[in-house]
Amino acid sequence: METRKVQVTGGNSFVVSLPKTWVKDVGLKAKDSVQVLPQADMSLLIVPRRELAEAEKSEATIEITQETDKDAALRLFISYYLAGYDIVRLRSPRYDPGLRSYMREAIRRKLVGIEIIEENANGMTTQCLSGYADLPLKKALERMSIVASGMVKDAVAALRGGDEGLAGEVVARDDEVDRFYHFILRQLNLAVRNRSIIENIGLTSARDCLGYRLAVKSVERVGDHAAAVAELVSGVREGAAEKAMKEVEKMSDLSLKEFGDSVSSLLRLDRKLANEAIGLTRRVKELDEKISGELLAMKTDPDTFGSIKLILESIRRVGEYGSDIAEIAVDLTVKEP
Secondary structure: OOOOOOEEEOOOEEEOOOOHHHHHHHOOOOOOOEEEEEOOOOOEEEEEHHHHHOOOOOEEEEEOOOOOOHHHHHHHHHHHHHHOOOEEEEEOOOOOHHHHHHHHHHHHHHOOOEEEEEEEOOEEEEEEOOOOOOOOHHHHHHHHHHHHHHHHHHHHHHHHHOOHHHHHHHHHHHHHHHHHHHHHHHHHHHHHHOHHHOOOOOOOOHHHHHHHHHHHHHHHHHHHHHHHHHHOHHHOOOOOOHHHHHHHHHHHHHHHHHHHHHHHHHHHOOHHHHHHHHHOHHHHHHHHHHHHHHHHHOOOOHHHHHHHHHHHHHHHHHHHHHHHHHHHHHHHOOOOO
8 A cells, every 4th residue: 555645736736646556557658548436435446548448358268178067167157257257268178069059058048148159169159248338237137026026926826727837937937037147246246346337337336236246146036936936836736725825825915015115125225115125024924824824724735735835935035035135225225434
């Protein structure tokens, strides 16, 4: 850390000199321009002007060996995507059509903006063509939450109607939630590394990045629980506990209201709406206990009872994840000291 004195020139201008080593490292010379960005914590961020206009594309190469498991290869690729690399090359010493097809399909299914721009016998090259300007973080989170809410609604509808076809479609839709999840994490990682991006993605400080990182994980888990409910449809016998199914639907509506209001409170930083959403948590739990008691009183088939209990747990978790998001919204309404 270097300490620099503030000097006055011309009676009206305040001047602070730049460290010589930093100027050399970034390649500045006399009469070059820099961008001075005020930060929420009252500090200033100084960025060489050309870096904002002409950022070089970052590249990475992943070497795939014969011992590499295909799931491990996909996880590693996603890690590079989340880190913010623009171009990622997959290299393999031998042509493996099975691995190649798996990676190609999984990349397109789980990631936003990735295109395969080159492919040959030694591997493939991918490039991320979609940035934060194309789909701002808040808009991406809003769309992600809409998809997750729709999954929960359709999963419960499939449960009421015993529609295994609809249930299967809900499970497949979880990939869409994952695509938004990975895309938002990529934006947040880029913003943490380069503070000049924070305002461009619609946030105000690094603290916001932490809050949204926790919130987007909660939305992703809602999608997982919706898929879990859909997978249990076949375990509930047709027409079983019809009265209980109506209560399950009512509980689902309440959990989704809590979840939806929580996301809205975060996007709008509405403390009143956030607290109202948190207040619904108790009512969701009460419905959970009520339905469980009714199922026991009706001496429901043990297998069906077990499946419905797991469904109730997932629906309750939807509301609880909404409560977590609402708490983040309350925290972010308080200004930093």
